[in-house]
Amino acid sequence: MGEADSIYGLVRQIVTSASAAAAIVAGFRIYMKWNRGEFVTHLILSWTVSILAVGALIYAVNVYIYGGGLRGGLAIGWTDMLKYEIYEAVMLFGIVVSIVSIIRIYYRYNEGEDIVPLIYQWVGAVLFLSVMGLIVSSLIKY
Incomplete structure (x- = not known):
């Protein structure tokens, strides 16, 4: 089980890091549009929902799929x-x-x-x- 834990941990780290990098890049693009005076409210809302969705998916996989939370x-x-x-x-x-x-x-x-x-x-x-x-x-x- 040690190897599976390390592979899962590595994949989780890569996915989390890639998601964080994508969120930073998207946030910077929104900031640039905001500075140009464009309307960005819909972009901010979709950016926030996307970040929350990734967090919810990571949490769900950790607790319910990998952690066995549904065995109850x-x-x-x-x-x-x-x-x-x-x-x-x-x-x-x-x-x-x-x-x-x-x-x-x-x-x-x-x-x-x-x-x-x-x-x-x-x-x-x-x-x-x-x-x-x-x-x-x-x-x-x-």
């Missing part, structure tokens, strides 16, 4: 373990969307548009995310 039987047994990770992932996604939204508001402010309604909507969305996070965290006894 019914799905209801291991979904109880996932509730904390899902809660944290959803809250992180909400934070990322909030940051992307404030960048869009900044772009519209620089273009001279009226941003007061957008700020009201953004504050309402952040408050909704916070309240729902509190409710869900109290329900799962985090």
Whole structure:
């Protein structure tokens, strides 16, 4: 099993490093487009979702395929373990969307548009995310 562990570790290291390098290159390209004044909100969102998807895939392979996490039987047994990770992932996604939204508001402010309604909507969305996070965290006894 030692050789399989080292081969798996090497492949995981290569995939993780290649994914990180691709994320850095994509982030730099987004930054260059941002400096040229192009609209990059959709690129930032897809870049963030891509990074999260790679992280989720690596985690799933580590825990469920390689680590034998699915040997426990019914799905209801291991979904109880996932509730904390899902809660944290959803809250992180909400934070990322909030940051992307404030960048869009900044772009519209620089273009001279009226941003007061957008700020009201953004504050309402952040408050909704916070309240729902509190409710869900109290329900799962985090």
